[in-house]
Amino acid sequence: LAKTTQPISMDSYEGQEVNITCSHNNIATNDYITWYQQFPSQGPRFIIQGYKTKVTNEVASLFIPADRKSSTLSLPRVSLSDTAVYYCLVAPSGTYKYIFGTGTRLKVLA
Amino acid sequence: SAVISQKPSRDICQRGTSLTIQCQVDSQVTMMFWYRQQPGQSLTLIATANQGSEATYESGFVIDKFPISRPNLTFSTLTVSNMSPEDSSIYLCSVENRELAGGSSYNEQFFGPGTRLTVL
Numbered sequence: 124l125a126k127t128t129q130p131i132s133m134d135s136y137e138g139q140e141v142n143i144t145c146s147h148n149n150i151a152t153n154d155y156i157t158w159y160q161q162f163p164s165q166g167p168r169f170i171i172q173g174y175k176t177k178v179t180n181e182v183a184s185l186f187i188p189a190d191r192k193s194s195t196l197s198l199p200r201v202s203l204s205d206t207a208v209y210y211c212l213v214a215p216s217g218t219y220k221y222i223f224g225t226g227t228r229l230k231v232l233a
Numbered sequence: 234s235a236v237i238s239q240k241p242s243r244d245i246c247q248r249g250t251s252l253t254i255q256c257q258v259d260s261q262v263t264m265m266f267w268y269r270q271q272p273g274q275s276l277t278l279i280a281t282a283n284q285g286s287e288a289t290y291e292s293g294f295v296i297d298k299f300p301i302s303r304p305n306l307t308f309s310t311l312t313v314s315n316m317s318p319e320d321s322s323i324y325l326c327s328v329e330n331r332e333l334a335g336g337s338s339y340n341e342q343f344f345g346p347g348t349r350l351t352v353l
Binding site for chain 1: 237264266275276277278281291325327329330341342343344345346347349
C-alpha cells in the first residue's frame, strides 16, 4: 500500500481557501486517493475520493495531477467548524486495509 | 450511510482487568473493522471481523489480547484483555459503504464515535 506524506499542521483564517497537499510517490495503477476528516472525539468522516484530474462535491475539491504522485484537497472558504485533522489515504478500490498516515491538523482562526 | 453506536463511550479501568466494547450498526454488513487511535496519533487497524468466521488480525495484534466476537450481521464486540496503561486509546469500529450502497466501489468507511479507554 502506498505511503502518504502530509504537512503535520496548518493554520488558516475564516473565509480563506485551504489547500492540503499529500504526496504518494509510489501510488499504484489501481489505487484511489481518499480524504477523511476527523473532529475531536469523533470517528473519521469521508470527504472525497478520486482517481485522476479533478473531483468536486458539496464539501471540497480534489486535484490530482497526471502523474498521480500527489493530490491536493481544497476547502473553499473555511469556517471555524472546519478545524479538524485531515487524512489522505491511498489504496486499491475495494480494499479495506486502510493505512492512515499522520494527517494534517488544520486550525481555522477567527 | 450507516448509524454506528459504541458502548461504552468512555471508561477508566484498572490494569490487569478486561473491557468489552460493543459496536452496533443499523444495517446488516458482512465486514466490521476495529481500529485503535492512541492519544494524538493516527488510526491503526486492529482486525477485521466477518460474521461467521474468525477475525483477521493485523500485524502486532493478537487474538489473546483483543478477542473479537461477531454474533450477527449488525453487532460486534472487541475485548481489551489484561489491560496496561499502554492500552489507553480510543477504539473505533467501522463498516464499509460498499455493503450499504449496493456494490459501490468507493473506499468509504463509516466510523463509530469511538470508545475512550483510560487504564490506570
